[in-house]
Amino acid sequence: MTRLKLSDIADEKPVRLTIELPARLHRELLAYAAAVNGGASAGAPTVERLIVPMIERFIATDRSYAKGRRAAQPG
Template sequence: MAKLKIASIPNDKPVRLTIELPATVHRDLLTYADALARESGQTVDPSRLIAPMLGRFMAADRGFAKIRRSQLPSGTEG
């Protein structure tokens, strides 16, 4: 089986957002949650995948990382 990028869902205090997703993205989230459940043996609510996926996406975006570094106060590492 393929190694999934999201292995666990952190239990962090959430900030509630209401969003609309294209149906294709929702279907892919359902499929991903099913694959993760088969791999980990735990049921995963597809909506709980969105935050870690966005986090990984932003962490891998070099342009965003550069902008973020430029906005940090002097002497602070992020």
């Protein structure tokens, strides 16, 4: 199996957010959840639990965003 970008999904108290996803993206997220679970759908994390670490990972690896944040910091 290839190395996935998500490795650990933290269990924190959530803030409620309602979003609509295209069905195609929802299917891809279900497939990704199964991949995170070693290929098995049973016991895989829910789509809702995948979204936060995916967004966090995206932000953490976005070089342009990090550069902009550093430039905006005083000092």
